[in-house]
Amino acid sequence: MQSTSSNKFYRQLLAFDFGDRSIGVAYGQAITGSARPVSALKATNGQPNWDEVAKLLKTWQPDALVVGCPLNMDGSEQQLTLRARKFAKRLHGRFAIPVEMVDERLSTVEARARLFEQGGYKALEKGAVDNASAVIILESWFAENNE
Numbered sequence: 001m002q003s004t005s006s007n008k009f010y011r012q013l014l015a016f017d018f019g020d021r022s023i024g025v026a027y028g029q030a031i032t033g034s035a036r037p038v039s040a041l042k043a044t045n046g047q048p049n050w051d052e053v054a055k056l057l058k059t060w061q062p063d064a065l066v067v068g069c070p071l072n073m074d075g076s077e078q079q080l081t082l083r084a085r086k087f088a089k090r091l092h093g094r095f096a097i098p099v100e101m102v103d104e105r106l107s108t109v110e111a112r113a114r115l116f117e118q119g120g121y122k123a124l125e126k127g128a129v130d131n132a133s134a135v136i137i138l139e140s141w142f143a144e145n146n147e
Contacts, residue, residue: 010030010063010064010098010145011030011031011063012027012060012062012063013027013062013063013064013066013141014026014038014056015027015066015067015068015135015138015141016066016067016068016087016134017068017104017130017131017134018046018067018070020045020083021042021043022041022042022043023040023087023130024040024130024131024132024133025038025040025041025056025131026131026134026135026138027060028135028138028139030142030146033143034139034142035134035135035138035142037132037134038056038060039056039131041053041056046083046086046087050094057095057097063097064097064100065088065092065098066099066100066102066137067084067088067091067099067100067101068084068101068102068103068133068134068137069081069084069085069101069102070084070104071103084101085101100145102137102140104133104136104137104140
């Protein structure tokens with residue numbers, strides 16, 4: 001799902017690393033091209049508590065949302081890809097904020113490597129990995145869209 005708005009108007013963004021049980025969230029600013037972890041939302045079969053999502057959006061007031069698109073290594077779609085797209089559509093439908101999808105292949109691997117480097121095995125807690133993945137997803141979006 002691509003938004004119809006021009007990317008240059010996005011100043012603040014929230015990124016989501018979609019998962020069935022946990023959804024990592026990161027915040028970033030286009031001017032710096034940097035992102036930082038916010039929180040991990042608990043999910044049941046990929047469904048977060050939408051009130052918690054609304055609170056995040058009210059707090060951070062993003063101009064757009066970025067959702068990681070989990071593709072297979074060969075670029076083909078998988079069941080989780082379809083669920084992530086559905087989540088992105090629900091975000092857009094519920095909150096009327098532009099939503100962009102970005103390829104998230106290997107984001108979890110990179111997130112684990114970054115966290116391990118910072119704090120060893122103790123840093124590899126599930127929520128921290130999901131949040132770090134959301135940071136990487138948003139950094140990827142910035143790399144693709146900032147001129």
